[in-house]
Amino acid sequence: MMDKRRKTFRDRDEYNRIIVAENIVKFLHSEVDVFPMLLDGPWGCGKTEFCEKFQSYIEEEGVLPSYKCIYIDTFRADHLDDPIIMLLASLVNMSPHPEEFGKVARRVAGSFIKGVLRLCAGEREEKLLEGVEDLCQSIKNPVELAVYQSMQEYESSQQMIDQLKKCLSELVKEQKIIFLLDELDRCRPDFAIELLEHMKHIFDVEGIKFMLVANSAQLHAIIKQRYGNTVDAKRYLDKFIKINISFPRTAKRGSRERKVSLLHLHAELAKHKETDYIIGQKYVREFLELLFDMQYRSLREIETYSRYIYIFQLVANDGLRMADDDSPAHIILCMMLIYCYCFEEKIMERMLTSSIPTEEIIALFAPNISQKEILVAKDQYDILEKCYALFSLLSTCTTWRDGFLNMCKDLYKCDEREGFDKMLKERWNDGIACLSLMRLSTAL
Secondary structure (H helix, E strand, O other), X not given: OOOOOOOOOOOOOOOOOHHHHHHHHHHHHOOOOOOOEEEEOOOOOOHHHHHHHHHHHHHOOOOOOOEEEEEEEHHHHOOOOOHHHHHHHHHHOOOOOHHHHHHHHXXXXXXXXXXXXXXXXXXXXXXXXXXXXXXHHHOOOHHHHHHHXXXXXXXXXXXXXHHHHHHHHHHOOOOEEEEEEEOHHHOOHHHHHHHHHHHHHOOOOOOEEEEEEEOHHHHHHHHHHHHOOOOOHXXXXXXXXXXXXXXXXXXXXXXXXEEHHHHHHHHHHOOOOOOOOHHHOHHHHHHHHHHHHHOOOOHHHHHHHHHHHHHHHHHOOOOOOOOOOOOHHHHHHHHHHHHHHHHOHHHHHHHXXXXXXXXXXXXXXXXXXXXXXXXXXXXXXXXXXXXXHHHHHHHOOHHHHHHHHHHOOOOOOHHHHHHHHHHHHHHHHHHHHHHHXXXXXXXX
């Protein structure tokens, strides 16, 4: 369950996600049924926090008084034998007659758990089972006996499901229900698949809506793990989900649309005096904008990146540590190294132990640029080529290519390269050494 004091969109909504909540409310009001719905997003993009705020928006702010919002962290419940227990338990206290509803819920849940039917059955089912046992004694063929018992159990289960649906229909007459099922993509495959099946076949009651909160790619992987790689996972999932929605990756700041990932990085870096100036530098900011255009990172990954930028500042020596009066070339070089440390483990390991072909750096930071387009001389500067490959990414943005190169002392003019080359080579090597120190310090 969520905390009593829930977060709200009024408390904090840096990325305008209340717009997503408003659209979901419109869907709930609509005559066109678009539920079950999937709120799709990668891990770490803020889905759980959105659920908490959405629940507050629905209930505490009175936006949709006709609905009760029930949040369930499905991952915390996937130790259960069957997800129907989780769903029914969340409804018992809502019923105006909780004892009666609980009795029906226990019977239904028992019928889905092997070997529990006899323990959970009511008097009617007990008498039915007694009759079955008497009849079974007269059946000598073991195959016929197994078939007969299975048929009786199926009929009994169907009767209880029908009874449950009647109870659910009565329950939602006074207040409808929307389930927010979070973390389904973290559950065991059998638990996740059974939950989808129950949602479709047992809880398809007017007045009950479901919103799954998960990563669709991971759900596809779960389906393939359950049914094999030959199954069309998307088509299978589409049997249960009517529409997918996702968070926008940009948010409005003034008259401009800005990337949410970059806004989040700015907010994280601003928390510490050692890092708060970094993203304020024009060329550094535009490098990061280009980088995150090519390589999406979740909010949680952005927080990891920010944390290691801060650690880098703590462990780097005075000559390498970034400062607000540094050349943007130095800062960008450091940001590239830290990025590799956070997200490109194989490249980082090779940086620490051996040289890396320039082409690999280009493929990572400038995948749309061919080797022929790199505006650098092919000379003895193997390490510097990596830096130039990085800078070539920036050169594709003509609006600031000239300004950046000027600040780098006309990087491509051979007569002025020597001092700049020496500085970059030293700082590259110092940066690699600092990565080793970071790995050691964060492992302690």
